Amino acid sequence: MPKIKVALIGVGNCAASFIQGIQYYSKPNASQLGLRNPVLAGYTPKDIEIVAAFDIDSRKVGLDLSEAIFAKPNNAPKVCDVPNLGVKVAKGPLLDGVGESTQALIEISKVSDVNVAETLIASQAEIAINLLPSGASDAARFYALQSIAAGCAFINATPNFIASDPVLSQQFKDANLPLAGDDLVDQIGSTALHKTLLKLLSDSGVHINETYQLDVGGGTESIDTMERTRDTKRNIKTEAVAAALTYKTEIVAGSTDYVDFLQNKRDSYFWISGTYFCNTPLKIDLKFQMVDAPNAGSVLFDVVRAIKIARDKSQKGAVNAVCAYGFKHPPKRLAIEETEAEFAKFVA
Ligand SMILES: NC(=O)c1ccc[n+]([C@@H]2O[C@H](COP(=O)([O-])OP(=O)(O)OC[C@H]3O[C@@H](n4cnc5c(N)ncnc54)[C@H](O)[C@@H]3O)[C@@H](O)[C@H]2O)c1
Numbered sequence: 001m002p003k004i005k006v007a008l009i010g011v012g013n014c015a016a017s018f019i020q021g022i023q024y025y026s027k028p029n030a031s032q033l034g035l036r037n038p039v040l041a042g043y044t045p046k047d048i049e050i051v052a053a054f055d056i057d058s059r060k061v062g063l064d065l066s067e068a069i070f071a072k073p074n075n076a077p078k079v080c081d082v083p084n085l086g087v088k089v090a091k092g093p094l095l096d097g098v099g100e101s102t103q104a105l106i107e108i109s110k111v112s113d114v115n116v117a118e119t120l121i122a123s124q125a126e127i128a129i130n131l132l133p134s135g136a137s138d139a140a141r142f143y144a145l146q147s148i149a150a151g152c153a154f155i156n157a158t159p160n161f162i163a164s165d166p167v168l169s170q171q172f173k174d175a176n177l178p179l180a181g182d183d184l185v186d187q188i189g190s191t192a193l194h195k196t197l198l199k200l201l202s203d204s205g206v207h208i209n210e211t212y213q214l215d216v217g218g219g220t221e222s223i224d225t226m227e228r229t230r231d232t233k234r235n236i237k238t239e240a241v242a243a244a245l246t247y248k249t250e251i252v253a254g255s256t257d258y259v260d261f262l263q264n265k266r267d268s269y270f271w272i273s274g275t276y277f278c279n280t281p282l283k284i285d286l287k288f289q290m291v292d293a294p295n296a297g298s299v300l301f302d303v304v305r306a307i308k309i310a311r312d313k314s315q316k317g318a319v320n321a322v323c324a325y326g327f328k329h330p331p332k333r334l335a336i337e338e339t340e341a342e343f344a345k346f347v348a
Helices: 013-026 116-123 137-150 166-174 190-203 220-226 230-242 294-312 320-326 336-347
Strands: 004-009 048-055 089-091 127-130 153-156 178-180 207-217 250-258 265-276 280-291
Touching: 004 013, 004 116, 004 294, 013 048, 013 294, 048 116, 048 294, 116 137, 127 137, 127 294, 137 153, 137 166, 153 294, 166 178, 178 294, 178 320, 190 207, 190 230, 190 250, 190 265, 190 280, 190 336, 207 220, 207 230, 220 230, 220 250, 230 250, 280 294, 294 320, 294 336, 320 336
Parallel strands: 004 048, 004 127, 048 089, 127 153, 153 178, 207 250
Antiparallel strands: 207 265, 265 280
């Protein structure tokens, strides 16, 4: 298969797990356990090649990606060594990349900014993945427009509205480029678990009266989610969870707090209160523990390969089947069971 040439915007924890994942699953005779789709339309993770990367932290800019992914403040677990990739992290424009709450953790590089579109063109990147902090909404728009200028498809893993912004989506359409977003779904995330539990209960005739799902995490992103994007995240998650029920009820999902010693781990707390036969009460009180960054890897592998297919099929603008499968805030939401079927149909 031809290589899928990818540029990474932001070399944080997600990027660290994604790049290690490519190494991990590309070793000869590597077990493919942990992947939802070891092969997708003929492509394996080994076919993904990182050709460019942008960041603003002085501990990452100028380094080869193989070293930059292990630089502070990244704290995603190291699962394998990564050989020199021959890709130096370029200094992108800062814009709103660092918020008040995260500035103590980030060391801003004094190196001059590169021209992002020119760097993308020179690297021959076909797809750019936005892995900026969730609060970097101006930067997300900037990189989306630079990707259009460079003829790159765009994947927006952040909760900023790019694919679900009709104006930006139209700009990708006009440029004959596919687009996917917004806010990547985890491989096994708290939103999916919450939706599945509610659907299971509701399909069994239980009436849900109240439910919440709250997170505690230790990655830099948890600080941003706590302050700059608290409301956006809460709205996206609550809306996604509410779509699992056919009636309105009290739902809160997505508020986060930061506990530094958790490192890249995330604890998700679920509370569900409902009633079943003859108004009998039922309660579920659950804690789910996982590590954040590796949870994005498998879905990113799928979405990258699907967007490569979209490029090859000359699809333009937001690709609904991919957005609904891989993102919490797609431009068009599908029912859980339709999501899988539409994605399978698309990649077939
Ligand atoms: N499981 C997951 O981790 C998951 C799931 C869904 C969505 N996401 C989203 O993915 C994004 C990345 O998450 P993360 O944990 O890797 O975050 P992170 O904070 O670890 O990484 C962000 C990186 O962006 C860099 N950056 C900041 N401003 C920049 C700029 N202007 N130009 C270039 N680089 C810049 C930072 O220095 C940092 O290296 C977040 O928006 C998050 O919401 C992650």
